[in-house]
Amino acid sequence: MNIVVCIKQVPNTTEIKINPATGTLIRDGVASIMNPDDKGGLEMALELKDRFGAHVTSITMGPPQAEAILREAFAMGADRAILLTDRKFAGADTLATSNALAGALKKLSFDLLITGRQAIDGDTAQVGPQIAEHLDLPQVSYLESIDFDGKRTFTAKKATEEGYQILEVDAPCVVTVLSSANSPRYMSVRGIVEAYDKNVETWGAADIDVDETKLGLKGSPTRVFKAFTRGTKAPGEVYEVEAEEAVGIIIKKLKEKFIV
Amino acid sequence: MDKTQYNGVYVFIEQREGKVQQVSLELLGKARDLASSLNEKVYAILLGSAISEAAPLLISCGADVVILADNPILSDYSTEAYTQAICQLCHERKPSILMIGATTIGRDLGPRISARLETGLTADCTRLEVSEEGELLMTRPAFGGNLMATIVCKEHRPQMSTVRPGVMKALSPDPTRQGSVEVFAPRFDTAKFRVKLVKTVKEKKELVDITQAKILISGGRGIGSKDGFEQLNNLAQTMNAQVSASRAMVDAGFVGHDRQVGQTGKTVRPDLYFAFGISGAIQHLAGMEESELIIAVNKDKCAPIFQVADLGIVGDVKKIIPLLNDRLKK
Numbered sequence: 001m002n003i004v005v006c007i008k009q010v011p012n013t014t015e016i017k018i019n020p021a022t023g024t025l026i027r028d029g030v031a032s033i034m035n036p037d038d039k040g041g042l043e044m045a046l047e048l049k050d051r052f053g054a055h056v057t058s059i060t061m062g063p064p065q066a067e068a069i070l071r072e073a074f075a076m077g078a079d080r081a082i083l084l085t086d087r088k089f090a091g092a093d094t095l096a097t098s099n100a101l102a103g104a105l106k107k108l109s110f111d112l113l114i115t116g117r118q119a120i121d122g123d124t125a126q127v128g129p130q131i132a133e134h135l136d137l138p139q140v141s142y143l144e145s146i147d148f149d150g151k152r153t154f155t156a157k158k159a160t161e162e163g164y165q166i167l168e169v170d171a172p173c174v175v176t177v178l179s180s181a182n183s184p185r186y187m188s189v190r191g192i193v194e195a196y197d198k199n200v201e202t203w204g205a206a207d208i209d210v211d212e213t214k215l216g217l218k219g220s221p222t223r224v225f226k227a228f229t230r231g232t233k234a235p236g237e238v239y240e241v242e243a244e245e246a247v248g249i250i251i252k253k254l255k256e257k258f259i260v
Numbered sequence: 261m262d263k264t265q266y267n268g269v270y271v272f273i274e275q276r277e278g279k280v281q282q283v284s285l286e287l288l289g290k291a292r293d294l295a296s297s298l299n300e301k302v303y304a305i306l307l308g309s310a311i312s313e314a315a316p317l318l319i320s321c322g323a324d325v326v327i328l329a330d331n332p333i334l335s336d337y338s339t340e341a342y343t344q345a346i347c348q349l350c351h352e353r354k355p356s357i358l359m360i361g362a363t364t365i366g367r368d369l370g371p372r373i374s375a376r377l378e379t380g381l382t383a384d385c386t387r388l389e390v391s392e393e394g395e396l397l398m399t400r401p402a403f404g405g406n407l408m409a410t411i412v413c414k415e416h417r418p419q420m421s422t423v424r425p426g427v428m429k430a431l432s433p434d435p436t437r438q439g440s441v442e443v444f445a446p447r448f449d450t451a452k453f454r455v456k457l458v459k460t461v462k463e464k465k466e467l468v469d470i471t472q473a474k475i476l477i478s479g480g481r482g483i484g485s486k487d488g489f490e491q492l493n494n495l496a497q498t499m500n501a502q503v504s505a506s507r508a509m510v511d512a513g514f515v516g517h518d519r520q521v522g523q524t525g526k527t528v529r530p531d532l533y534f535a536f537g538i539s540g541a542i543q544h545l546a547g548m549e550e551s552e553l554i555i556a557v558n559k560d561k562c563a564p565i566f567q568v569a570d571l572g573i574v575g576d577v578k579k580i581i582p583l584l585n586d587r588l589k590k
Contacts, residue, residue, distance in 0.1 A: 013404030094383075098375060122402055123523070124383035126371035129339075133375035138454035139339055141368045155458070160364050161518070162276075163463035168456040221380030221416035225397060227409045236554075238572035240561060243579040247587055250555060250580075253571050257553055259475070259532055260499075260588060 001054040001148075001171075003045040004108055006101060006115040006131070007038040007073060009066040013120045024229065034069040036179035037116025043184040044146060044177050045114055046077045052148055055079050057108060061089060061101055067200050074195035075187035086204035091217030094122075098130035100215055103208030105135060111171035112154065117142055117178050125176070132174035140167050141176040263356075266417040269295045270303045270355040272346065273318060274365055276337075280314050282472065283361035285430035287423055288322035290388055291359060292431065295324075297390040300356065303327055307345055309335035312441070319439030322431050327353075329444045336460070337365050340453050343372045345446035350377055355418040357396055359388075362422035370422045380413035381420040386427045386527065396421070405523040405546030426471030426527045468502055470519055475501035475532045478521060478548070481508040482537020482558060482577050489514045491581045492536065498588050504528065506538045522547035537577045540565030557581075 011030045034042075045056045058073035060066050061084040070081035084104050092100065105113065113135075115128035125141070132139035140156045144164060147155045156175060158165045187195075205215060213219055239249055254260045269291040274281040284304075291302045304323035306314060308330065315326040327349065333341050346369075350358070358373075360366040362384045374381035387399035391412075396419040399410045413419040470476060477496040483489055489509070496503045503519060510520045521528055523543035533551035538544060540556070540563055548554070549568045556569035557577050566572040573580065 011403075013406065016403055016406045093380065094371070095374060095378070095380060098371075120404055122383075123404075125367045126374070126381060126383055129368060129371035130375040133343075133372050139368070139372070140455060142364050158364075160460075163461045165460050166458040168458055169454060173454070221378075222382060222411050222413050225410040225412045227402075227407055229407060236570035236572060238561065238566050238569070238574060240574035243575055243583055246557070246573045246575050246580055247583045250571065250573065250584060251587060253553075253555065254532075257532070259553075 001048065001052055001112065002057070002108075002110040003048060003054050003112045003114060004057045004059060004105060004110045005038070005042045005045045005073070005078070006113070006128070007042060007058055007060050007069055008035045008116070008119045009033070009060065009062050009069045010035045010119050010121040032065070032068065034072055035116050035119045037118055037177060039116070039184045040179040040181045041114040041116045041177040042073055042076060042078065043182045044143070045112075046185065047182065048112070048146070048148060049077065052150060057082065057110070059084060059101070059104060061085070061097060070200050071195045071198075072187060074198050075191035076185055077191065081198070081200045083200050083202045084204075084208075085202060088205040088212060088216050091220065092215065093220035093222045094124050094126040094130060095221055096215055096217075096219035098127050098134060099210055099219055100205075100208065101127070102131045102134035103210035104203055105131065107208065111152070113137070113172070113174045115174070115176050117176045128174060128176035135174070137172055137174050138169050139174045139176070140169055143175050143177045144181050146175065261415060261417060263415075263417060266354045266356040268300050268303050268353070268355050269298070269357045270305055270359070270418070271323070272358070272360040272366065272369070273304050273306045273314070274361050274363060275306070275308050275311060275314065278308060278311055278314070280317060281361065281363070282430065282469070283363060283366075283423070283425040285317075285321045286425065286428040287359045287361060288318060289431045290423070290428040291357075292322035294357065294388060294390055294396070298356070298394055301325060303353075303355070305329075305346065305349060307334040307342060315441045316435075317433065320433035320435050320437050322437075324439050326439065326441045327444045328441055329446055331446070333448055333450075336457055337369075338453065338455060338457065339368055339372055340455070341448060342369050343376060344448055344452070346373055347376050348446050349444060350418060358418040358420045360420070360422045362424045366422050370420060374420050377418070379416040379418060379420060380411075381422070382411040382413070383422050385421045385423045388421065388423065388428075395419070401523065401546055405543050424527055426529070468518060470502050470504045470521070471526050471528050473502035473504075473528070473530050475499055475534075476504045476521070476528060476530045476551075477501050477534045477536070478504040478506065478538060479509050479514075479536050480506035480538030480544075482539075483509065483514075484537070486514065488537075488578060488581075491578070491585070495581055495585045495588075498585050501532075506541075506544050535565050535569065536581060538565055539563045540568065
């Protein structure tokens with residue numbers, strides 16, 4: 001079985017803070033990580049490899065330094081790595097990103113394409129299904145787990161608001177995976193050592209057959225009109241008093257607002 | 261693309277087992293707003309099987325026209341059948357705006373449609389407005405809620421967005437509103453139906469929808485233990501409220517993800533939001549700061565939750581919650 005996993009390098013957004021004076025994001029010193037849902041997707045691929053035998057390719061689109069997460073994928077157990085990088089990809093929205101990735105994926109042969117559900121820097125959850133559409137493949141999103149019959153049918157458990165669904169789909173297909181699906185394995189020491197000797201293939205716009213008008217900023221139907229941090233609301237009253245008095249203050253407020 | 265050919269605010273109506281989802285009514289309320297600014301009509305796209313009885317509700321909640329596709333193929337949601345139906349509709353009718361609820365269904369469907377139509381899609385919007393030029397301004401959080409971005413889709417139509425549940429306000433149903441129902445019969449390419457739904461399982465988690473609660477009693481790391489959570493439950497019972505939680509409580513397993521408030525949980529705006537032992541990470545604030553009245557209790561007086569609280573108490577939640585409960589019971 002051939003599996004391709006799309007991964008993304010993201011800033012660890014839980015560490016990003018806002019500078020209250022300027023209202024801008026403080027990104028200095030914030031670590032870059034492999035996006036958590038993507039890591040869940042990679043782990044899912046590696047578990048299938050453990051059980052059924054598979055060749056796992058990881059691919060990312062991003063700046064040259066995104067190579068770091070491909071090395072991490074090698075150290076976890078991936079067999080091949082492709083870095084899709086080119087200035088022509090810059091400024092891409094989700095549609096243009098999916099165009100570039102789909103162009104690269106058309107050059108690969110696979111039974112299963114895995115992406116994370118969404119990336120923590122954008123939270124869009126759009127690129128996976130958009131790739132599936134460009135490749136004319138069926139998709140199942142929000143995966144909690146997957147099973148394989150050893151021949152060609154995957155059985156997927158998809159999370160929903162009310163519980164879950166069980167769906168069947170034949171290879172080749174696209175699935176998007178939740179980080180809660182599994183606990184990604186650690187990189188092995190040997191894996192880390194070997195990861196640095198392995199070859200990360202670098203592909204640019206010239207290596208994929210996609211019209212340049214569909215790439216990067218040019219190929220993006222959406223534009224950021226403006227970006228801003230949330231204005232902080234004027235703080236209310238804060239009391240530091242004994243519990244008894246505090247409860248009195250709360251009840252007075254509830255009465256004022258006719259809640260009790 | 262000749263944008264002048266595109267007209268109308270379209271809302272995808274999400275139904276599950278024939279029941280119209282609340283988020284779709286919220287979108288109709290917002291669509292009404294946008295359509296008034298644009299002087300256009302609101303269209304509700306209702307896909308399902310034996311579903312026509314839902315049409316009057318949609319009209320009473322803001323739709324001018326209900327476009328009804330009634331076909332057993334559309335009974336349960338499937339990515340491909342729904343994408344085919346809506347893409348055909350878009351080719352025939354050329355909507356200016358297409359709104360979809362940002363649910364597990366909407367976020368599966370939206371990107372597939374946008375890629376097929378080759379138009380832009382903005383995910384999980386929390387604000388929608390019309391610019392002076394008549395373009396849709398779509399605002400959404402990014403970077404885990406640290407940054408808000410307003411997105412436009414200038415040269416492509418329809419302008420598509422998925423919209424976060426619980427953010428827009430549904431209109432109260434007005435049975436005197438007038439509207440029409442138009443039947444739509446999509447042609448399906450069934451060879452492309454390649455995913456088989458084996459079963460749908462509702463887990464026996466209590467089906468609470470915290471986004472609909474008037475009062476939320478929310479707990480965070482400071483609640484600490486099972487006992488602390490029990491106290492929250494007691495207070496919620498006394499106040500006829502729902503319990504919700506920050507991510508810490510969900511991760512600790514005290515409460516299900518369906519009760520999580522924040523960037524990776526739900527956005528809520530109850531009349532009263534009690535934050536007990538919640539420090540107020542920006543991801544949490546993103547999900548609750550629009551609540552009418554926020555009362556926060558936390559032992560750390562520097563906790564960011566006090567920045568958004570209308571009333572803040574620096575103190576021990578373990579003492580204050582039971583005491584408050586006793587006093588309210590009397």
